[in-house]
Amino acid sequence: MAFDYPAPFLLLARELRRLPGIGPRSAERIALWILSNKDARPAQLAGALTAAATSIHPCAECGFFATHDLCEICLQPSRSGREMCVVELATDILPLEKTGSFRGLYHALGGRLAPLDHVGPEQLRIEPLLQRIRTGKPTEIILALSADVEGEATTNYLVEILEPLGLPLTRIAHGLPAGGGLEHADQITLQRALSGRRPVAER
Amino acid sequence: MAFDYPAPFLLLARELRRLPGIGPRSAERIALWILSNKDARPAQLAGALTAAATSIHPCAECGFFATHDLCEICLQPSRSGREMCVVELATDILPLEKTGSFRGLYHALGGRLAPLDHVGPEQLRIEPLLQRIRTGKPTEIILALSADVEGEATTNYLVEILEPLGLPLTRIAHGLPAGGGLEHADQITLQRALSGRRPVAER
Numbered sequence: 001m002a003f004d005y006p007a008p009f010l011l012l013a014r015e016l017r018r019l020p021g022i023g024p025r026s027a028e029r030i031a032l033w034i035l036s037n038k039d040a041r042p043a044q045l046a047g048a049l050t051a052a053a054t055s056i057h058p059c060a061e062c063g064f065f066a067t068h069d070l071c072e073i074c075l076q077p078s079r080s081g082r083e084m085c086v087v088e089l090a091t092d093i094l095p096l097e098k099t100g101s102f103r104g105l106y107h108a109l110g111g112r113l114a115p116l117d118h119v120g121p122e123q124l125r126i127e128p129l130l131q132r133i134r135t136g137k138p139t140e141i142i143l144a145l146s147a148d149v150e151g152e153a154t155t156n157y158l159v160e161i162l163e164p165l166g167l168p169l170t171r172i173a174h175g176l177p178a179g180g181g182l183e184h185a186d187q188i189t190l191q192r193a194l195s196g197r198r199p200v201a202e203r
Numbered sequence: 204m205a206f207d208y209p210a211p212f213l214l215l216a217r218e219l220r221r222l223p224g225i226g227p228r229s230a231e232r233i234a235l236w237i238l239s240n241k242d243a244r245p246a247q248l249a250g251a252l253t254a255a256a257t258s259i260h261p262c263a264e265c266g267f268f269a270t271h272d273l274c275e276i277c278l279q280p281s282r283s284g285r286e287m288c289v290v291e292l293a294t295d296i297l298p299l300e301k302t303g304s305f306r307g308l309y310h311a312l313g314g315r316l317a318p319l320d321h322v323g324p325e326q327l328r329i330e331p332l333l334q335r336i337r338t339g340k341p342t343e344i345i346l347a348l349s350a351d352v353e354g355e356a357t358t359n360y361l362v363e364i365l366e367p368l369g370l371p372l373t374r375i376a377h378g379l380p381a382g383g384g385l386e387h388a389d390q391i392t393l394q395r396a397l398s399g400r401r402p403v404a405e406r
Contacts, residue, residue, distance in 0.1 A: 003274075003275045003297070004297070005297065006258075006259055006268055006269065006270045007270070008251070008254045008255040008258045008259055008270065009268055010257055011251045011254065011255070012251040012252060012254070012255040014251075015244065015247055015248040015251040015252075016248070017236070018242070018243075018248075019233050019248075019341055020232060020233060020236045020240075021229055021233070022233075026224055029223060029224065030222050030223060030224070030225075030294065031255070032294050033222065033223045034252070034256070035220070035256065035259055035268065036268075036292070036293060036294060040221075041218065042252045042253065042255065042256035043252075043253065043256060044218055045218040045219070045221075045222075045252055046248075046249040046250075046252040046253045046256075047249075048214045048217075048218040049213070049215060049218075049237070049243065049246075049248055049249040049252075050246065050249045051211045051214065052211040052212055052215040052234070052237070052238060053237070053238065053245035053246060053249075055209070056209055056211055056238055065208055065209055065212055065238065066209065067211065071209075072206045072209070072345040078404045089239070090239060091235050094206070094207070094208065097206055106340075107224045112349075116329055118355070120329070123246060127272065131312070144256050147305075171339065201297045
């Protein structure tokens with residue numbers, strides 16, 4: 001009979017293997033490193049996991065990560081009552097925020113319409129969005145969803161229910177990504193880049 | 204001012220980034236997944252880390268991972284007093300064990316001679332090895348260290364101090380790896396494969 005690692009080791013490797021991008025080999029390698037490298041800090045990692053999992057929850061307004069009832073973004077007074085940017089996931093907010101070109105509020109839907117996965121409008125934070133629009137009266141609603149089929153379907157659905165509100169409704173531009181050459185762009189991207197063309201003077 | 208994730212999130216990402224093979228982007232992605240995916244089990248992972256780190260330590264005899272004073276391998280009675288296989292690290296033991304072709308005891312040195320990193324013979328578990336050989340009187344000592352420069356230097360050092368004991372002393376074969384074609388083998392591997400050639404009848 002061949003021996004294996006002790007049970008607590010195997011349990012640790014099994015939990016590590018559940019993380020995204022960590023396969024069975026990496027999980028074993030990381031577990032070995034944690035248990036045999038003097039630079040490893042298993043207690044600190046365990047503490048950080050527990051602290052993050054217990055103290056972080058979705059912001060009651062926008063859905064971003066928050067340690068209090070509202071997140072840092074929603075708490076900033078200068079932001080209220082301006083543009084509102086609708087995204088799919090809380091994780092989409094920081095990339096937009098880091099561009100530095102948006103100073104309004106966000107609203108994460110918590111996903112997008114995906115009938116095959118049983119995600120309908122009721123599963124998304126659409127009712128809270130309408131509520132916030134009624135209360136906050138933003139100057140513009142910007143739809144910033146993914147440029148794939150499900151993102152498009154969700155955008156179309158939102159356009160349908162948001163247009164009756166009579167507020168300026170826009171969506172982020174689709175086209176050639178920065179640094180992307182024409183020869184590498186797919187047909188749909190080029191099609192959208194063409195149909196989204198703007199007069200050169202308009203900048 | 205642009206916002207960032209809450210402090211507990213950043214702390215978690217920082218701890219994850221310390222793991223081997225996890226860069227800053229993966230660390231952020233894993234932290235986001237842990238905090239926003241319903242399949243994530245941060246408490247279980249934290250528990251597994253704590254349990255493994257507190258219950259697992261090196262076997263007092265061979266240096267393998269153990270939850271008691273001795274590891275499972277050293278505890279098996281049928282193994283004592285036979286061959287002893289010397290390896291660099293505790294993590295080298297299981298790969299050998301999994302081959303199923305060795306039924307003796309192991310001894311992990313805890314590293315190899317590396318003068319540039321201030322690792323001399325005193326930093327390795329060489330004195331305990333001599334002690335175990337005197338007490339256990341193995342029928343053979345097999346040196347199974349890495350086939351690189353530092354592994355070779357350590358092997359040579361061990362040969363020098365173990366030969367006077369008068370026990371059968373061997374080292375694992377160096378040559379063409381399984382599935383390796385001659386055209387992919389480097390010069391040193393081929394040189395060792397040639398010099399380590401054996402009569403065809405001898406199997």
